[in-house]
Structures are given as structure tokens and as C-alpha cells.
Amino acid sequence: MKILFVTSELAGLVKVGGLADVSAALPRALEQVTGDEVRVLLPGYPGVLAGLREAAPVADLPGLAEIPPARLLGARGPDGHDLLVIDCPGLYDRPGTPYTDLAGRDWADNDIRFARLALAAAQLAHGLPGLDWQPDVMHVHDWPAALAPGYVAWNDGRQPVPTVTTIHNLAHQGLFPAGRLGALGVPEAGFAMEGAEFHGQLGFLKAGLWYASEVTTVSPSYADEITTPELGCGLHGLLGGLRDTGRLTGIVNGADDSWHPRDDPYLVRRFDLATRDEKQRNARAVRQRLGLAQRPAPLFSLIARMVWQKGVDLVIDACETLVRAGGQLVVMGTGDAALERRMHTLSHRHPGSVAVRIGYDEPVAHNLFAASDFFLMPSRFEPCGLTQMYAQRFGALPIAHRTGGLRDTIDDGVTGFLFPDSSVRSLLGAVRRALLTFNHRPGMGRMQREAMQREFGWDAPAREYHRVYARVHSRALAAGRTSACHE
Known part of the structure; x- marks a missing residue:
């Protein structure tokens, strides 16, 4: 099948979070494993345009209401994958992230910017003059692309294209x-409870859920959790209905093979299951680089956005106990200024035991996984998460809240440690279990071996997504035949 993959981020060109990694890895896996032909559609941010190969105009994209017209470029990404890029400098040629300016403020015209992405997807789905390619299924990701199923539905009676909407984080x-x-250009009829209206506002993601043929999210546990009032963000009723009609599926993300210690170019010393003792060389290098004392202490790491969702405050409150027990802690991330300040205070209070790196550095992140004995992931909710998979591959046992994709990818007491609720007491209970394991070397080695042997590739998720595509495509074909018979 031909799949149009619609996203606002793509690793190698523009990345804010895990969506970029999924957007790069899943299309490759689909083509390799299932034979589907996938083209990725994304906005032409400066970094995207600068990284394209063989870029050339392939079609014109008409405007709608205040959404400006644009050019559509056909190109190849750095990895050679086929891309479709919206060239619209007035919307995308600006500094900052895809969503915010350099000061971290949302762009005031984000509704227009991402409506342009969604409208381009719908226009592609219905066919564009001059472009000899039309998808069988459109797959949109998170709120920036989620108005696309609405535009497909508001299409003046043309045959709908089957659409799949994936929720990566319902909170946005x-x-x-x-x-x-x-x-x-949203019709009044579309602004209803049975449409894009959400508590008096226009909800891009609400439209993507209501008008999609099927909805997926990034782990089976999160698919269950978002049908509850606690984690459904006000959409639990709609999502529960999708679940009850078999149109909500949880598919765990894969982990890209670039995150593997056996051939990681960033590591001081590469290793695999048979040579995992080489972790110690990486640990010595990380301690030296980040100013930690060179001692045989259990090394804990945290790589995360410093925000409430990630439970960073729990780690701050648990830090004193962790250090008194002889542990060392390395933190990398950026986000809430107050949390960043509290982290800096900890590093000044515990020199040699706590190191903090504000920001994100890819080589350092790889080396942290390679060096660490334990990886902290106390997220209050976590749709899937990727870092706990990377950690297990590197033999860094995750210590995580039993929620969402963390519950689906960590085997408690076998490949990591899960704790039951978002509290410091609960987190410290798991930390104490980890310290006992660290001090029992046979048990620690056994858990590291189990963790490093776990498969987190993209082949199995690709097959599951292909089954979803095949299902919605078959239903659309059947609906088309039924309509033809009635005519």
C-alpha cells in the first residue's frame, strides 16, 4: 500500500522529542518489513530545507481561507528516504523550534502553520495535479497533523481516504x-461535539480522533489509561467509544538500531552482551568528564525534559537519600527554570556525587547510557517512552513508575524496577531494591544480561501498523463498493 505519513518532526532534520525518532524509523521499517511505500510529509523549516537532497517542486498547494498557498517539494532526506516538504517561508522560515520562538513562547500563528500541514495532507490524499502519487492510507501524528482527517471529511462529497491518527501524548x-x-476554513458543521469542538474551543487532536478511521497510541497500557478520567484529558469518553468499537489500538514503539552499544560511534568503549564489563571504562570516562569522584559507586542517570510529567521533582526530593546511600547521580535535560535551579543547587551541595548538564548533548547521552548502572524514569505518565528501551540495551537497569509504555517494556525484577505510584517514598523503595541488587553482583549481572537481550526493534510494530492500514483500507474499499451499488 501507499502510505502518506504526516508529521511535524523528523529525526536527522528537525527534532524536539520522540515523535521525530518514530517518524524516521517507522517508515523505514514499513518499507523493509511489509513492502509498503511510505512518503513522509512535513513542514519546510530552515533545518529541513538545508538537509534535503535532490529537492525539486512537484506540485502547488492551494490555499484555503487564511491558510496561504504553498509549493510542495519532492526530496530525499539524509537517509535517502522519500519526503514531501511544504515550502512556505512565511510560515516556517523562522528561528526556534517547530512550535516556539527562541524564548520558548508558542508562535501566535501556530493554528495557521499546522492547519497548512493538515490541509496539504488532505489535498495530497485527494490527489494533486502534476503529482503522480496518491496514498491508499493517510497516517497523521499528534495534534500538529490531526486536523487532516477533518479536512478529508469536509471534502464536498468526494470519496473519503482512510485515515489513521496516532496519539503520542494526549496532554498536548x-x-x-x-x-x-x-x-x-473549518465549516460550522464541523464545530460540534461530534466533530472538532472541545469545551468551546477548536481541538485539532479532537478532530483527528473523531474523523479518523482508526486511532492508535504508542503502547497498550496507555491505550487503556486514556479511556479513564484520570489520564483521558477530557477525551476519555470519545476514546472509550473508540475502544469499544475496536478502533483504538496500542502499539509499542520500537527503538532505533543507532542506539546499541555494540556499534555506537559515540562510546569511549563499545561493548555487547559478552563484553559488558567494558561499561566500567565508559563509567570512568563519564565520571572524569562530568566531575564525579572516581569510586565504585552505583551510577544513576536521568535524561529527560525537566517538567512535571517526567517526575523530575521526585528525583530532586529523593537525591539526598540516594547520595547518603553511596550513589552518584547524573542529570541531563532542560525545561522548567525552577527545576533547573533546584538541580544546580543539588550539584553544588554534593560535588563529586551529583552532576547536572542543562540542555541536551547527543554524544554525552549515549555515553551516559553506556556508563550507568541504573536509569531513572519516574514519569507521572508516559505514553511509551524510548529511553527506557535504550537503557536496557546498554545494560542500565531502568527504575520507572508503573505506567503506560514503561509497564509494557520493563519486566519488574528481571530487566528493571517498577514502582507503583508517583511519590518519593515509592521511588525510593525501587531505588533501595536497585542498591541491594547492585551489591549482589551475580543478581546484577543476571538482570543486565536479561535487559540487554530484550528485542525493541521496529519490525514487530511495523507489522502491527500494516495490519491497521490493511483493515482501514479494506473497510474503505467496501464502503466505496456499497456507495457505488446504491448509486
Whole structure:
């Protein structure tokens, strides 16, 4: 099948979070494992345009209401994959992230910017003059692309294209004032509870859920959790209905093979299951680089956005106990300024035992996984998570809250340690279990071997997504035949 993959991030060109990694790895796996032909559609941010190969205009994208027209470029990404890129400098040629300016403020015209992405997807789905390619299924990711199924549905009676919407994080929904309907070309009929309306606002993600043929999310446990009032972010009723009709599926993400200690170019010393003792050389190098004392202490690491969701405050509150027990802690991340300041205070209070790196550095991150004995992931909720998979591959046993994809990818007491609730007491209970294991070397070695042997590749997820595509495509074909018979 031909799949149009619609995303706002793509690793190798533009990355804010795990969405970029999925957007790069899943299309490759689909083509290699299932034979599907996948083209990735994304906005032409400066970094994207600079990284393209063989870029050339392939079609014109008409505007709608206040959404400007644009050019569509056909190109190849750094890895040679086929891309479709929206060339619209007025919307995308600016500094900052895809979503915010350099000061971290949301762009005031984000509704227009991502409506342009969604509208381009719908226009591609219905066929563009001059472009000899039309998808069988459209797969959109998170709120920036999620208005696309709405535009497909509001198509003046043309045959709908089957669509799949994937939720990577339900907490981010893309909500805009109802007064923006006209500017975005959203019909009044679409602004209803059975449509894009969410508590009086226009919800991009709500449209993506309501109008999609099927909805997926990034782990089976998170698929269950988002049907509850606690984690459903006000959409639990809609999501529960999708589940009850068999149109909500949880598929665990894979982990890209670039995160593997046997051939990682960033490591001081590469290793595999048979040579995992080489972790100690990496640990010595990390301690020297980050100013930690050179001692045979259990090394804990945390690589995360410093925000409430990630439970960073729990680690801060648990740090004193962890250090008194002889542990060392390395933290890398950026986010909430207050959490960053508290982390810096800890590093000054415990020189040689706590190191903090504000920001993100890819080589350092790889070396942290290679050096660490334990990897902290106390997220209050976690749709899937990738770092706990990377950690297990590197023999860094994750210590994680029993939620979402963490519950689905960590085997408690076998490949890591799970704790039951988001509290310091619960986290410290898991830390104490980890320290006991560290001091029992046969048990520690056994758990590291189990963790490093776990398979977290993309082949199995690709097959599951292909089954979803095949299902929605078959239903669309059947609906088309039924409509033809009625005519």
C-alpha cells in the first residue's frame, strides 16, 4: 500500500522529542518489513530545507481561507528516504523550534502553520495535479497533523481516504479559539461535539480522533489509561467509544538500531552482551568528564525534559537519600527554570556525587547510557517512552513508575524496577531494591544480561501498523463498493 505519513518532526532534520525518532524509523521499517511505500510529509523549516537532497517542486498547494498557498517539494532526506516538504517561508522560515520562538513562547500563528500541514495532507490524499502519487492510507501524528482527517471529511462529497491518527501524548491537544474557524476554513458543521469542538474551543487532536478511521497510541497500557478520567484529558469518553468499537489500538514503539552499544560511534568503549564489563571504562570516562569522584559507586542517570510529567521533582526530593546511600547521580535535560535551579543547587551541595548538564548533548547521552548502572524514569505518565528501551540495551537497569509504555517494556525484577505510584517514598523503595541488587553482583549481572537481550526493534510494530492500514483500507474499499451499488 501507499502510505502518506504526516508529521511535524523528523529525526536527522528537525527534532524536539520522540515523535521525530518514530517518524524516521517507522517508515523505514514499513518499507523493509511489509513492502509498503511510505512518503513522509512535513513542514519546510530552515533545518529541513538545508538537509534535503535532490529537492525539486512537484506540485502547488492551494490555499484555503487564511491558510496561504504553498509549493510542495519532492526530496530525499539524509537517509535517502522519500519526503514531501511544504515550502512556505512565511510560515516556517523562522528561528526556534517547530512550535516556539527562541524564548520558548508558542508562535501566535501556530493554528495557521499546522492547519497548512493538515490541509496539504488532505489535498495530497485527494490527489494533486502534476503529482503522480496518491496514498491508499493517510497516517497523521499528534495534534500538529490531526486536523487532516477533518479536512478529508469536509471534502464536498468526494470519496473519503482512510485515515489513521496516532496519539503520542494526549496532554498536548492543539486547542485554539472558536473564532478561528473561518480563518482555518473549518465549516460550522464541523464545530460540534461530534466533530472538532472541545469545551468551546477548536481541538485539532479532537478532530483527528473523531474523523479518523482508526486511532492508535504508542503502547497498550496507555491505550487503556486514556479511556479513564484520570489520564483521558477530557477525551476519555470519545476514546472509550473508540475502544469499544475496536478502533483504538496500542502499539509499542520500537527503538532505533543507532542506539546499541555494540556499534555506537559515540562510546569511549563499545561493548555487547559478552563484553559488558567494558561499561566500567565508559563509567570512568563519564565520571572524569562530568566531575564525579572516581569510586565504585552505583551510577544513576536521568535524561529527560525537566517538567512535571517526567517526575523530575521526585528525583530532586529523593537525591539526598540516594547520595547518603553511596550513589552518584547524573542529570541531563532542560525545561522548567525552577527545576533547573533546584538541580544546580543539588550539584553544588554534593560535588563529586551529583552532576547536572542543562540542555541536551547527543554524544554525552549515549555515553551516559553506556556508563550507568541504573536509569531513572519516574514519569507521572508516559505514553511509551524510548529511553527506557535504550537503557536496557546498554545494560542500565531502568527504575520507572508503573505506567503506560514503561509497564509494557520493563519486566519488574528481571530487566528493571517498577514502582507503583508517583511519590518519593515509592521511588525510593525501587531505588533501595536497585542498591541491594547492585551489591549482589551475580543478581546484577543476571538482570543486565536479561535487559540487554530484550528485542525493541521496529519490525514487530511495523507489522502491527500494516495490519491497521490493511483493515482501514479494506473497510474503505467496501464502503466505496456499497456507495457505488446504491448509486
